[in-house]
Amino acid sequence: MTSLLETKGLRIYFSSPRGDVRVVEEVDLHVDQGEIVGLAGESGSGKSTLALGVMRLIGTPGRIAGGEIRFNGTDILALKPDEFRVQYRWSKLSMVFQGSMNGFTPVFTIGSQIQEVLKIHGHETSELAVRKLLQMVELDESIAVRYPHELSGGQKQRAFIAMALALDPQLLIADEPTTALDVITQAKIMNLLKRLRTEMGISILLITHDLALLSEAVDRLYIMYAGRVVEDGPSNSLFAKPKHPYTQGLISSTPTLKTEQIRGIPGFMPDLANPGEMCSFSLRCPFVMEVCKTERPRLGKVDGGEEVACWLY
Ligand SMILES: Nc1ncnc2c1ncn2[C@@H]1O[C@H](COP(=O)(O)OP(=O)(O)OP(=O)(O)O)[C@@H](O)[C@H]1O
Numbered sequence: 001m002t003s004l005l006e007t008k009g010l011r012i013y014f015s016s017p018r019g020d021v022r023v024v025e026e027v028d029l030h031v032d033q034g035e036i037v038g039l040a041g042e043s044g045s046g047k048s049t050l051a052l053g054v055m056r057l058i059g060t061p062g063r064i065a066g067g068e069i070r071f072n073g074t075d076i077l078a079l080k081p082d083e084f085r086v087q088y089r090w091s092k093l094s095m096v097f098q099g100s101m102n103g104f105t106p107v108f109t110i111g112s113q114i115q116e117v118l119k120i121h122g123h124e125t126s127e128l129a130v131r132k133l134l135q136m137v138e139l140d141e142s143i144a145v146r147y148p149h150e151l152s153g154g155q156k157q158r159a160f161i162a163m164a165l166a167l168d169p170q171l172l173i174a175d176e177p178t179t180a181l182d183v184i185t186q187a188k189i190m191n192l193l194k195r196l197r198t199e200m201g202i203s204i205l206l207i208t209h210d211l212a213l214l215s216e217a218v219d220r221l222y223i224m225y226a227g228r229v230v231e232d233g234p235s236n237s238l239f240a241k242p243k244h245p246y247t248q249g250l251i252s253s254t255p256t257l258k259t260e261q262i263r264g265i266p267g268f269m270p271d272l273a274n275p276g277e278m279c280s281f282s283l284r285c286p287f288v289m290e291v292c293k294t295e296r297p298r299l300g301k302v303d304g305g306e307e308v309a310c311w312l313y
């Protein structure tokens with residue numbers, strides 16, 4: 001079966017005076033039709049960069065340095081920028097950006113900003129179209145005539161999701177859609193995303209560092225560390241029996257999943273301009289062995305449909 005979204009060996013680098021900073025390195029990931037897939041990892045692991053790469057929104061000093069991105073089998077990196085913009089971005093794959101709830105222009109009403117998106121892409125811009133979109137994200141239609149500052153954080157986030165859904169995309173990438181919201185509002189936004197999948201068949205790539213949130217919502221997930229996927233698999237087996245020491249550390253750093261004392265993972269990520277040949281996690285790993293310091297483990301299949309990149313397996 002062709003995946004809706006598939007990346008193969010994707011690399012995204014930023015040039016710097018110290019050389020290329022390898023923010024995304026050899027990432028293979030796929031999202032199938034109707035799936036909700038999670039992407040997790042601590043701050044700076046490259047999650048947003050990966051998502052922006054998929055939307056072809058990486059600007060200088062960054063670049064896609066290698067690999068493939070396929071959407072429904074089409075190699076979207078081979079398309080001319082205009083072709084991608086007109087045929088794909090926002091219409092087939094769409095994104096709710098990290099911090100997007102602060103992304104509305106303060107001087108225009110929510111309704112007019114949603115209409116603008118529809119207009120730019122040649123869609124019907126009637127008030128009815130806006131009302132339908134607001135309804136889809138469970139917002140009252142009166143929101144249309146309000147200004148961004150008149151909305152709560154949760155309402156703004158919903159309005160932004162409505163805008164991302166305006167062109168009826170097949171894939172929605174939601175980058176930290178609930179950060180900065182209280183837990184109850186977080187849960188409501190997650191329920192909304194799940195409903196979009198069941199009722200509209202939208203596939204979702206959900207990015208967050210909040211594992212508790214992911215454990216409730218996703219079918220499968222990828223764990224990223226220092227630009228690479230270190231573990232992936234079905235969410236139930238991954239949460240029940242995390243294999244990679246990094247995933248284990250992340251889970252025990254999640255307060256809502258374990259009530260015991262939160263451990264955290266001491267140490268820092270390696271220098272992405274100079275990653276060397278070692279396992280990127282070897283500097284922080286409680287189980288580090290000699291081989292980890294000289295040779296990078298590749299992702300390999302283990303029980304339960306999972307893959308893990310670790311010399312322990
Ligand atoms: N324009 C840029 N120039 C140089 N480096 C960049 C640029 N944008 C991102 N990076 C680097 O890429 C790395 C990954 O950033 P990214 O925003 O993708 O992480 P993230 O996993 O989304 O983190 P968070 O959880 O904090 O959102 C960071 O170390 C950052 O310094």
Ligand SMILES: [Mg+2]
Nearest residue numbers: 047048049098
């Ligand atoms: Mg991010």
